[in-house]
Amino acid sequence: MAPLFYIFAALAILAALSVVLQRTPVYSALSLIVVLCSLAVVYLLLGAEFLAVVQVIIYAGAIMVLFVLVIMLLNARQETPSDRSRLARWLGAPLLLIFLGELLFAVWERFPSAATRAAALPDAGPRAVGTVLFRNYVLPFEVTSVLILVAVLGAVVLAKKRL
Amino acid sequence: MTLLLLAILAKVGVVLLVLLTTIAYAVWLERKVVARIQSRWGPYLVGPHGLLQPVADALKIFFKEDIVPTEVDRVIYWLAPFLAFSLALLSISVIPFGESLTIGGATIHFQITDLNVGLLFVFAVTSLGVYGVALAGWSSNSKYPLLGGLRSSAQMISYELSLGLGVVGVVMLAGSLSLREIVEHQRGLWNVFVQPVGFLIYFTAAVAETNRVPFDLPEGESELVGGFHTEYSSFKFAMFFMAEYANIVTVSCLATLLFFGGWLGPVFGPSLLRALLPVFWFCLKVFCFLFLYIWIRGTLPRFRYDQLMAFGWRFLLPLGLLNVLVTSLILAWRSA
Numbered sequence: 001m002a003p004l005f006y007i008f009a010a011l012a013i014l015a016a017l018s019v020v021l022q023r024t025p026v027y028s029a030l031s032l033i034v035v036l037c038s039l040a041v042v043y044l045l046l047g048a049e050f051l052a053v054v055q056v057i058i059y060a061g062a063i064m065v066l067f068v069l070v071i072m073l074l075n076a077r078q079e080t081p082s083d084r085s086r087l088a089r090w091l092g093a094p095l096l097l098i099f100l101g102e103l104l105f106a107v108w109e110r111f112p113s114a115a116t117r118a119a120a121l122p123d124a125g126p127r128a129v130g131t132v133l134f135r136n137y138v139l140p141f142e143v144t145s146v147l148i149l150v151a152v153l154g155a156v157v158l159a160k161k162r163l
Numbered sequence: 164m165t166l167l168l169l170a171i172l173a174k175v176g177v178v179l180l181v182l183l184t185t186i187a188y189a190v191w192l193e194r195k196v197v198a199r200i201q202s203r204w205g206p207y208l209v210g211p212h213g214l215l216q217p218v219a220d221a222l223k224i225f226f227k228e229d230i231v232p233t234e235v236d237r238v239i240y241w242l243a244p245f246l247a248f249s250l251a252l253l254s255i256s257v258i259p260f261g262e263s264l265t266i267g268g269a270t271i272h273f274q275i276t277d278l279n280v281g282l283l284f285v286f287a288v289t290s291l292g293v294y295g296v297a298l299a300g301w302s303s304n305s306k307y308p309l310l311g312g313l314r315s316s317a318q319m320i321s322y323e324l325s326l327g328l329g330v331v332g333v334v335m336l337a338g339s340l341s342l343r344e345i346v347e348h349q350r351g352l353w354n355v356f357v358q359p360v361g362f363l364i365y366f367t368a369a370v371a372e373t374n375r376v377p378f379d380l381p382e383g384e385s386e387l388v389g390g391f392h393t394e395y396s397s398f399k400f401a402m403f404f405m406a407e408y409a410n411i412v413t414v415s416c417l418a419t420l421l422f423f424g425g426w427l428g429p430v431f432g433p434s435l436l437r438a439l440l441p442v443f444w445f446c447l448k449v450f451c452f453l454f455l456y457i458w459i460r461g462t463l464p465r466f467r468y469d470q471l472m473a474f475g476w477r478f479l480l481p482l483g484l485l486n487v488l489v490t491s492l493i494l495a496w497r498s499a
Contacts, residue, residue: 026239026301033294050340053283061290062320068294069316072301072309126280126340 005045012038023079025071029064036060050126174275175256182255186408187217193457200461221401229397232305239302244395244402247295251409254288257281258416259343261426261442273426273442274343281342282334285417286327289372293319295406296374296391303394311390314468315374321475322371322378328483329365332358332490333421346425355422360486362422364479369414371475373407375456377463378471415452423448 015034022028036059043052133141191206191213198205206213231240258281261273278284293316300312334340336357337348345354355362371378392403419425428444430437466474 026236026298030239030298049278049280050283053280053287056287057283057290061287061293061323065290065293065297065316065320068297068301069313069320072297072313072316075309 005042008038008041008045012042025079026068029067029071032067033060033064036064050129171275178255178275179252182252182409182412183405185412186405187221189408189412189453190220190404191217192453193460196454196457197461200458224401225398227397229399232303232394234304235394236302236304239298240394241399243295243299243302244399244406246298247292247406248402248409250288250292250295251406251413254285254413255409255416257284257342258413258420259346259425260445264438277341277343280340282330282340282345282417282421285413286323289326289410289413290323292406292410295403299395299403300391303391305394307388307393308391311393315391318374318378318471318475319372321472322368322479325364325475325479325483326368326372328480328487329361329363329368330421331483331487332361335487335490335494342420342425346420346427349424349427353422353424353427358422358486358490360482361490362418364483364486365421366418367479368475369418370456370459371471373410373414375407375411376460377466379465411453411456412449415449415456418452419445419448 012035015031015038018031019028019035022031037056040052040055040060043049043055194216195205195213206216209215209219231237256275257278259272259274259277264271264273296319297312297316300308300310300315303309333345333354336354337345339345339348392400395403425448426441426445428440430440432440
């Protein structure tokens with residue numbers, strides 16, 4: 001399993017870099033799809049088949065399709081680089097490094113050894129996820145859906161001034 | 164380990180071979196049946212009853228000149244047909260064809276891999292199938308493909324929802340997302356009798372999802388030339404064509420598994436017959452669905468685009484939600 005993990009982890013990172021570095025929006029979007037699918041493979045390797053498939057269905061199959069559709073509708077071709085902000089150039093890399101370090105530290109703190117990392121993996125089948133979602137986290141779940149509903153209504157109102 | 168790997172490779176090879184042959188002969192069947200409906204002969208020159216026509220078609224299409232328009236986005240223009248074709252083939256990997264068979268201690272599963280979320284896997288792969296169409300339309304850099312690509316992406320996204328909602332009832336009844344368990348659950352009664360509305364929603368959405376008549380707007384010849392694949396020729400066009408038929412086969416397999424009891428059917432006779440009959444029943448049911456597809460194509464006219472979208476969002480989707488609601492109420496009432 002380890003070689004597969006390294007292959008797809010590397011693919012995810014390369015594709016993530018490509019999301020940022022590509023000049024053409026469609027290529028960026030496609031790279032993002034590769035990132036999401038590689039992450040799904042990593043989930044699969046961890047034994048979380050349900051999460052892997054849901055990741056593909058929701059992120060790669062639904063959200064990114066909308067991204068790609070919008071890019072197609074706007075017919076966005078090559079991007080022209082704007083006057084780069086000097087602040088971003090000087091602060092970007094250090095801030096990124098700090099963020100990555102923090103993230104790494106947090107993960108290390110939580111899962112110090114490989115044994116705990118393996119033990120911390122919960123059962124991630126559809127039944128288990130459903131039980132946790134609709135028993136322990138019902139309220140956050142429902143609040144999130146209301147939030148999304150509000151966002152949808154807002155978008156409709158903004159897009160259609162006269163209803 | 165090596166033996167196991169070889170066995171898996173052999174199984175993949177056999178399944179792919181059967182699938183590709185089915186695709187080729189589905190095209191032949193379609194030409195024959197549609198011809199019959201329209202009082203024509205259909206192909207009959209190449210081989211008896213035109214049975215070798217698929218071979219001739221394949222040879223012809225591969226020897227055609229491959230024209231690439233100058234203004235296309237090359238990488239994506241090449242990627243799109245491969246994406247469409249490989250994704251269409253991928254979903255067959257979780258489809259079970261028959262009961263597991265035990266010969267001399269070795270168990271043979273009529274399935275490439277038994278995923279415990281097999282049903283969702285098929286949906287995941289289908290949902291990625293939109294990219295092949297959308298990217299083909301975009302990368303051709305031409306107006307008809309772009310319009311066709313946009314149309315079909317919108318259509319596929321809309322009908323995917325109904326497709327999913329149509330099978331939720333079945334999943335709730337079986338209490339599992341594994342295709343094998345869903346079939347086993349239908350031993351007493353096929354799901355089509357328990358979930359008739361779910362089946363109608365699923366099948367309607369599936370016809371739309373595979374871009375077939377009466378929902379074949381993306382390819383509406385009279386308005387869009389050929390839709391998203393207008394600028395494609397030779398084997399790249401063939402890949403889109405085969406992807407469409409592979410999707411039809413997958414959708415028919417899924418309809419059989421989810422609603423018509425998969426490989427379940429009368430099993431009798433000596434042990435060899437006993438072992439092969441389930442596979443035969445499965446193939447027979449899938450064949451009936453393929454025939455139904457062709458029958459619909461020969462009979463119904465095409466929808467108008469706004470009718471199609473309105474039908475999907477205002478009728479099929481609410482009906483699907485209602486079906487889920489009623490099914491879960493009945494299940495809750497029964498278990499209480």
